[in-house]
Amino acid sequence: MTRTIVIINAGDSPGLNFIRSLKRAGGWRVVGIDIDLQEYHGSEADVRYLFDWSDEDRLVEYVNEIIERHAAEFLYVADTDRELPVVSRRRDEFRAPLFLPDHTDHMLMEDKWRTWGALDAADLPVPDSALVTGRSTLADMLSRYPKVWLRRISGSAGSGSMSTTSIDFAEAWIDHQNGWDGSFMVAECLGLRTATFSGIWLNGELVASQLRERLGWKYPWLAVSGVTGITGAQRTVWDEQLHELAVACIRTVCRSPHGAIGVDFTYDDAGNPRVTELQPARFYSSMLFLAEAGINLPDLYCRLALDGRGTSPARINPVRNRVVWVKGVDHLPELLTEDQYFVDADK
Numbered sequence: 001m002t003r004t005i006v007i008i009n010a011g012d013s014p015g016l017n018f019i020r021s022l023k024r025a026g027g028w029r030v031v032g033i034d035i036d037l038q039e040y041h042g043s044e045a046d047v048r049y050l051f052d053w054s055d056e057d058r059l060v061e062y063v064n065e066i067i068e069r070h071a072a073e074f075l076y077v078a079d080t081d082r083e084l085p086v087v088s089r090r091r092d093e094f095r096a097p098l099f100l101p102d103h104t105d106h107m108l109m110e111d112k113w114r115t116w117g118a119l120d121a122a123d124l125p126v127p128d129s130a131l132v133t134g135r136s137t138l139a140d141m142l143s144r145y146p147k148v149w150l151r152r153i154s155g156s157a158g159s160g161s162m163s164t165t166s167i168d169f170a171e172a173w174i175d176h177q178n179g180w181d182g183s184f185m186v187a188e189c190l191g192l193r194t195a196t197f198s199g200i201w202l203n204g205e206l207v208a209s210q211l212r213e214r215l216g217w218k219y220p221w222l223a224v225s226g227v228t229g230i231t232g233a234q235r236t237v238w239d240e241q242l243h244e245l246a247v248a249c250i251r252t253v254c255r256s257p258h259g260a261i262g263v264d265f266t267y268d269d270a271g272n273p274r275v276t277e278l279q280p281a282r283f284y285s286s287m288l289f290l291a292e293a294g295i296n297l298p299d300l301y302c303r304l305a306l307d308g309r310g311t312s313p314a315r316i317n318p319v320r321n322r323v324v325w326v327k328g329v330d331h332l333p334e335l336l337t338e339d340q341y342f343v344d345a346d347k
């Protein structure tokens, strides 16, 4: 039996990897709606639509038309663009079910400053941070840390991020980004090592999860901060304490975790993980990696949404050996063992 789902923002990395994971599992027909022309052409949905909107009533109406036309059983938004908050807020108006966190939880997680506040209040490990309200905020942080990290409190892929040791550069950056209105935060600058938790929750219960470590950002020279949001090589990991920390963070911020929720960590110089972000409502772009490695989260997510929990046991970080996923623009992704990946250069 093939089941049809509608995916909004199908044609960029998170959507492509979600669709490829569903194709890998089989049994799904995907109808994609893209807003961006290039993403429309890049989409691998079975049926594709290009739709632009300014009036959100029209967005809801259009998505419902597509759901009805294809008798779709489920609706998913693959990326954090303009559409996701509207769909989350108006979730009850769609003619297909969604599998999203509670809207208040969702909005809290979309706001990195409020997320930081909730985690800090619970004594969870976060980088020392402040909301940028004036030059004095920047001066204060730079008097306490040799280097600071500036970023926008909303968005993804390192939005507005920059690291500096200079008060003048920090101030010029906030000027340039029009960021004096409470839309920027400043943090102590952490190191380069990062890790990520991906999980699926059902009414407060963790049903599946997996940890990964990023081995590097692709094209770091293209972004002022070095964060392009395009992960290069990455590997699966198992770290019980890190897993417990991720779960504790989600339970602290969400009243009742539900749907796809991720956690991003950056390590400090002492080697301790600090939480920089909770990623609500959608999966990261590395889902085909995890599917190839042994845990297909998009397929499980859609089946949970349509069929419920059933009796199968929770899948907590099932991939405990380290396998590496290597990819790049025009470079088809490949799964390697660590021995295959870490080769010595010819002398």
Ligand SMILES: Nc1ncnc2c1ncn2[C@@H]1O[C@H](COP(=O)(O)OP(=O)(O)O)[C@@H](O)[C@H]1O
Pocket (backbone or CB within 6 Å): 127, 149, 155, 156, 157, 158, 159, 161, 187, 188, 189, 190, 191, 192, 194, 227, 264, 265, 266, 276, 277
């Ligand atoms: N305080 C910080 N110090 C150093 N690097 C940071 C800091 N905060 C974030 N980063 C880097 O920026 C990346 C993206 O940050 P993240 O919190 O995941 O937000 P988003 O993915 O929405 O841009 C992190 O993976 C990390 O590489």
Ligand SMILES: [Mg+2]
Pocket (backbone or CB within 6 Å): 157, 264, 277, 279
């Ligand atoms: Mg992130």
